[in-house]
Amino acid sequence: MQKKILTIKNLNVTFSTPKGPFHAVKDINFSMGVEKIGVVGESGSGKSITSKSVLGLLRKPTLIEADEISFHDMDLRNLDNTQWRKIRGRKISMIMQDPHYSLNPIMSVGKQIMESYLTHHKVSKTEAKAKTLEMLELVRINNPERVFDAYPHEISGGMGQRIMIAMMLIPQPELLIADEPTSALDVSVQNQILSLINEMVTRRNMGLIFISHDLNLVSRFCDRVLIMYRGRIVDECPASELHASKHPYTQGLLNCVPSLDHKKKRLEVLNREKLRSFE
Numbered sequence: 001m002q003k004k005i006l007t008i009k010n011l012n013v014t015f016s017t018p019k020g021p022f023h024a025v026k027d028i029n030f031s032m033g034v035e036k037i038g039v040v041g042e043s044g045s046g047k048s049i050t051s052k053s054v055l056g057l058l059r060k061p062t063l064i065e066a067d068e069i070s071f072h073d074m075d076l077r078n079l080d081n082t083q084w085r086k087i088r089g090r091k092i093s094m095i096m097q098d099p100h101y102s103l104n105p106i107m108s109v110g111k112q113i114m115e116s117y118l119t120h121h122k123v124s125k126t127e128a129k130a131k132t133l134e135m136l137e138l139v140r141i142n143n144p145e146r147v148f149d150a151y152p153h154e155i156s157g158g159m160g161q162r163i164m165i166a167m168m169l170i171p172q173p174e175l176l177i178a179d180e181p182t183s184a185l186d187v188s189v190q191n192q193i194l195s196l197i198n199e200m201v202t203r204r205n206m207g208l209i210f211i212s213h214d215l216n217l218v219s220r221f222c223d224r225v226l227i228m229y230r231g232r233i234v235d236e237c238p239a240s241e242l243h244a245s246k247h248p249y250t251q252g253l254l255n256c257v258p259s260l261d262h263k264k265k266r267l268e269v270l271n272r273e274k275l276r277s278f279e
């Protein structure tokens, strides 16, 4: 049997809000090995909160309850900051949606990528810089020497996404959580980045959780898909069978995807009445 990288059993997340408790993530169960798992679902369905729970990024008073969240054999519940520092970035990395929130505004982007490498590898600065320039090239940055010295406000959104990807991949994590990692990139750069991520999965045995609104991309790129609705996983299928799913919510999502074949057809709106039984 394939070795498990991540196992989640009965994960529930409840926020405390001025209007009372809000149960954002409900009874999530899944496990994964060296594979690419796509997570889809409309905005607010709980995709990011599920990922943030895995990385211990939610703080009290938010209530995170789970029977199990384990990475290989390690229990990720209740780790302290020192233990998290050894895992975040090094073993589990997350590429966030907006690079401008994730990059340090007062440090050059090259230094940030280099630091990410040096934190986890005992090498000289010269070696780390060479590795950083190599990584910048791998994420298709032209003129890496110049970009190395740029500050986050000097770079475009698309370049920022590639820099985030470089920073997260350089330590060679065992699990990568990528939240809309290529949304600001044009199709050719997107394909190159996806092939780089794919290579990390196949050659370095990395597991990938790929959060996206792009159902066509997920069905093409991933191995398996989890479909979330209102905090729950309501459907799960091999990625190649996503378009054939019989689940009403998945069908609803698929019907909202613009298609070149149906240019004149009006885009459908999800029928919420039909979906009440999944809440």
Ligand SMILES: Nc1ncnc2c1ncn2[C@@H]1O[C@H](COP(=O)(O)OP(=O)(O)OP(=O)(O)O)[C@@H](O)[C@H]1O
Pocket (backbone or CB within 6 Å): 015, 016, 017, 022, 024, 041, 042, 043, 044, 045, 046, 047, 048, 049, 050
């Ligand atoms: N700090 C918070 N306090 C209260 N509710 C929150 C908080 N953070 C997120 N939520 C709510 O939790 C739910 C799940 O949010 P989450 O960010 O996981 O959605 P998502 O599926 O990732 O959406 P998107 O695709 O837009 O990123 C949403 O209803 C959101 O409003």
